[in-house]
Amino acid sequence: MSEQHRQHFRAQFPALANKTYFNYGGEGPLSQTARDAILQSYDRLQQMGPFSMKANVWVQECAQTLRGAIATELGVAPETVAVTEDVTAGCNVALWGIDWKPGDALLMTDCEHPGVIATVRELQHRFNIEVSVCPILDTLNEGDPVEVISRYLTPKTRLVVLSHILWNTGQVLPLADIVTACRGVSTESGQPIRVLADAAQSVGVLPLKLAESGVDFYAFTGHKWLCGPEGVGGLYVSPEAMESLRPTFIGWRGVEVDGTGQPTGWKPDARRYEIATSAYPLYAGLTAAIELHRQWGTAEERYRQICRSSARLWEKLREISGVTCLRTSPPESGLVSFTLDSGTHKNLVVFLEGRSIMTRTILDPSCVRACVHYLTSEEESDRLVESVREFTAQSGNS
Structure with missing residues (x-):
């Protein structure tokens, strides 16, 4: 899918216009098409x-x-x-x-x-x-x-x-x-x-x-x-x-x-x-x-895009000092869970939401969960990674 096509498709989801969304596993955004129906x-x-x-x-x-x-x-x-x-x-x-x-x-x-x-x-x-x-x-x-x-x-x-x-x-x-x-x-x-x-x-x-x-x-x-x-x-x-x-x-x-x-x-x-x-x-x-x-692609095509995007996020999170992904190999789904050496998972989620980046905590095992959809853009993933890096740097200096 071209970037132009991706942006056109994402534009059908109004909730994606003003936030960076990684909570599809909790609730996905409603498209304008579904709302109109x-x-x-x-x-x-x-x-x-x-x-x-x-x-x-x-x-x-x-x-x-x-x-x-x-x-x-x-x-x-x-x-x-x-x-x-x-x-x-x-x-x-x-x-x-x-x-x-x-x-x-x-x-x-x-x-x-x-x-x-x-x-x-x-x-x-x-x-x-x-x-x-x-x-x-x-x-x-x-x-x-x-x-x-x-x-x-x-x-x-x-x-x-x-x-x-x-x-x-x-x-x-x-x-x-x-x-x-x-x-x-x-x-x-x-x-x-x-x-x-x-x-x-x-x-x-x-x-x-x-x-x-x-x-x-x-x-x-x-x-x-x-x-x-x-x-x-x-x-x-x-x-x-x-x-x-x-x-x-x-x-x-x-x-x-x-x-x-x-x-x-x-x-x-x-x-x-x-x-x-x-x-x-x-x-x-x-x-x-x-x-x-289905207009975006087949179930197989959607799944491949989810895995590509979640693997990219997983790789970048692993580069951050103080961050450990639960999986030691690329994700096989859209769920990317990771921990902080500081254990301040709730504080991170609050910090991210202050920047309109939506993630969530999981209690068992204690971690932060980011959900990557085929709708997720590389810019969204990069925004999440940079914000996590900034939070861990601040936590390390405090």
């Missing part, structure tokens, strides 16, 4: 009458269009996609939908998000299941994640919970290989060990072919790397896993009814995990956001 959809609904037969047809079409757009990004069939609010909602659908029995085992990594950890602890409290945590963090620069996870699998294990891209270090886990390892374990229940992937940092970053990976559940959001609106995400459920995953949050969108309006069963596809009325214009916003990314 949302506002126009709200206007259209009001013109039709928000609760009318015409509006209902439009809502169904809008939802199906979004499922199709998401399915293409994930490499799955639209029938396997449930539209949810965010990553955590999708994870909860999968976690609570399993018919847990006392003594069942759940395995997760030591790099999961607090929202998932808290849910797992409540499952443990309510159902008396066994929870194990495997040390994936230790495999960031050496070691085999598949071997580590395999070591913790037992015949009682029913579910493995992991992140496709670790939200703290940016490490990409070999999802398909992990699924294969899980399938190779004979379980007491006679059912395969299911795998739930938290996809907060992978959807919009990695080229995905989930149907080929064998993963059972894949929970994601549209407001991070896809730069869509807050409040819309989704959950992929494989056809095999759908046979046994029961709906926990239940509403009219997920059920079939008879001629008198009485529920007769679940929808035949992943819609069974959807609940009730949503802010449907947001669906149009996420659909528009996905389409805009």
Whole structure:
């Protein structure tokens, strides 16, 4: 992509005009295209009458269009996609939908998000299941994640919970290989060990072919790397896993009814995990956001640009005295995490934001995280590097 084309494309994101942005892993900026789609959809609904037969047809079409757009990004069939609010909602659908029995085992990594950890602890409290945590963090620069996870699998294990891209270090886990390892374990229940992937940092970053990976559940959001609106995400459920995953949050969108309006069963596809009325214009916003990314390039092209830009930032940060990147080799995602010898990570983030440079701290491991998108320019990365260098120099002299 030429610099002129890049600047033209970036101009479609108003939030990038007055700041240097490295928080895509927390929330991506909304494009003007997505914003317009949302506002126009709200206007259209009001013109039709928000609760009318015409509006209902439009809502169904809008939802199906979004499922199709998401399915293409994930490499799955639209029938396997449930539209949810965010990553955590999708994870909860999968976690609570399993018919847990006392003594069942759940395995997760030591790099999961607090929202998932808290849910797992409540499952443990309510159902008396066994929870194990495997040390994936230790495999960031050496070691085999598949071997580590395999070591913790037992015949009682029913579910493995992991992140496709670790939200703290940016490490990409070999999802398909992990699924294969899980399938190779004979379980007491006679059912395969299911795998739930938290996809907060992978959807919009990695080229995905989930149907080929064998993963059972894949929970994601549209407001991070896809730069869509807050409040819309989704959950992929494989056809095999759908046979046994029961709906926990239940509403009219997920059920079939008879001629008198009485529920007769679940929808035949992943819609069974959807609940009730949503802010449907947001669906149009996420659909528009996905389409805009495709105009820039294919998923593979976008990922290559992310890796090029994150490697460049990683290299320059490593040149700064007093700065250590968590990875000892170039990043394989858009997350670049680093530490300061001084340990003053929060102070650095405050210092940077004072210069309109947005990053964030991570508590475990304690570090600063910068998220590099394909939208990120070399000038932005250089601005971040120079500001970090200035902060460390000031800290060293104080």
